[in-house]
Amino acid sequence: MGRPVDLIRRTPLWGMAVDLGTTTVSVSLVDLRTGQEVCEDGFVNPQKAFGLDVLSRIQYTLEHSTGIADLQRTIAEALQSCAERLGHQAGGSVRDIFEVSVAGNATMIHLLLGVHPASLSQTPFRTVFRDAVTVPAAQAGLHLHPEAVLYCLPAVSAYIGGDIVAGALAERLDEREDTVFFVDIGTNGEMILCRDHKLVSCSCAAGPALEGMNIGCGMRAAQGAIEAVSLLDDRIELHTIGSGTPKGLCGSGLLDVVSQAVAKGIINKRGRIVPEHPLVCEDANGKRQITLSSEQNISLTQGDIRQVQLCKGTILSGCQCLLDELKLRPEEIDHVLVAGQFGRHLSPESLVGAGLLPPAFASKISYVGNSSRAGATMCLLSQAERQRAQRMARAISYVDLSTKSGYESSFLSCMSFDLRAD
Incomplete structure (x- = not known):
């Protein structure tokens, strides 16, 4: 029985x-x-x-x-x-x-x-x-x-995979009547621009900096990670996940300190740390750094800033290429949806201030959390959602940045921290 x-x-x-x-x-x-x-x-x-x-x-x-x-x-x-x-x-x-x-x-x-x-x-x-x-x-x-x-889940191309299809599914991008820019920022920066039910996408190798990798004092967003930074004239205030002793710098804290250092002129438009500032010191090898916590030996180095520059250059240039593809200006975007693990800890001011996205996006940013896992959950529970994911994967067109005319010069321009150039 x-x-x-x-x-x-x-x-x-x-x-x-x-x-x-x-x-x-x-x-x-x-x-x-x-x-x-x-x-x-x-x-x-x-x-x-x-x-x-x-x-x-x-x-x-x-x-x-x-x-x-x-x-x-x-x-x-x-x-x-x-x-x-x-x-x-x-x-x-x-x-x-x-x-x-x-x-x-x-x-x-x-x-x-x-x-x-x-x-x-x-x-x-x-x-x-x-x-x-x-x-x-x-x-x-x-x-x-x-x-x-x-x-x-199905993929769009070699570099727009099921994680981005899942995000598009979760956010119902195929149904939107407004003009939406969706970006999932992680080791790769994948983005979709949708207008009048047309969806175009691209992908760029942002690098793992925003997930705490390849950063001297970097760590993932976990207990003890510095998630927010305030650079004051004479001191630095740190806010950690869990409010404990700082252990390292996660992606949101990294962009926080970079964006504020750029605004204060501590980092110039070429990405170099300037020496004439009280928050700047030199390490034992004479290299400039911004010391965030002397007790825990946590600093932002020139090499860390270069990692952010590479990330900034790829994501901002990808965004500009999609805008060009649909002949749009940044001001014409109605909503900017930021997905990814680190997004929930990040302020729009830091995302724009560090130059990853155009200044015109600042007031339009909202965070959608882990839309990839949300879409995977929807497909776990529904055959109809799986069929919809399949249709969406076929409806999203892909722009190959490596073959797009003028992309290299756009990328180099987007490396600059001169926000007027963004």
């Missing part, structure tokens, strides 16, 4: 919604009966040991015969551990997880599925697959319920 119906109803029926980022991974455990989130978890993507960005990870797979297996095993083990933590926290086990919905960029999805990503690194830069993929979870190294399945 089968189990009694009331026992079956009491048995947990869970799914996992995953935002699989290059630098960080965010996961929700969802009750498939009610659609409610049971608990959540997040961790740094352990594939960073093979490279901080997608290109270096692809290069690893090209140079090592076990590259694909190494990278797939690494992320599968991390997701498995996460599932076990969530299951335990919720009072069940991984065998109660029946489905996993994953939104990620094309490289991350290829690596998760064990599909070689070589075609993503060479012209014409194509994915092996663009449509949504559904496979047994065990095929990707996830040992959950024996019949658990893994669903990966």
Whole structure:
């Protein structure tokens, strides 16, 4: 005899919604009966040991015969551990997880599925697959319920992946009557501009600086991270996540200090720290830095500013290219939606003040949180949303910045901290 119906109803029926980022991974455990989130978890993507960005990870797979297996095993083990933590926290086990919905960029999805990503690194830069993929979870190294399945959202192109489709889905960009600029800022900066139901997109390699990587005193947005900075004339005020002792500088704090240092003339338009300011000192090697906490030895260095400049140059130039594509001026944008892990800690003044977005966007910015995970959750719970995601992926056009005339000069111009030039 089968189990009694009331026992079956009491048995947990869970799914996992995953935002699989290059630098960080965010996961929700969802009750498939009610659609409610049971608990959540997040961790740094352990594939960073093979490279901080997608290109270096692809290069690893090209140079090592076990590259694909190494990278797939690494992320599968991390997701498995996460599932076990969530299951335990919720009072069940991984065998109660029946489905996993994953939104990620094309490289991350290829690596998760064990599909070689070589075609993503060479012209014409194509994915092996663009449509949504559904496979047994065990095929990707996830040992959950024996019949658990893994669903990966569809992609637009090699560099506009399922994570951005998920964000567009969550924000209903295909339905908007206003003119909207949507940007997901992380290791890669992906953006969509929509007007009159036309959606155009582009992607740029922003680098991992805004997620705390490649920064001398950088860290992810966690307990003890400096999330906000006030540069006063004679002192610096720091605000940390959890209000504890500062441990490092996360993305929002990084942009905070850079934007204010630019406004005060501590950083000139070329991105150099000027020496004639009381908040500027030199390290043991004679290199200028802005000391944020002498007790914890936390400083902003010239190298850190260069990382922000690269990020600024790519994101702002990508934004300008999309505006050009639809023949729009920044002032004509009605709403600016900022997605991504670090956005909720960031003020519009810092985002614009550091020059990542045009000054005309300042009063139009709103934060939508982790729209990638939100879209993955929607697809976890609804076949109709999966079909809609598929349609949206086909409706979004892609602008390849590497082949766009004038892009290189636009990028170099956008590296400047001269806000009048932005």
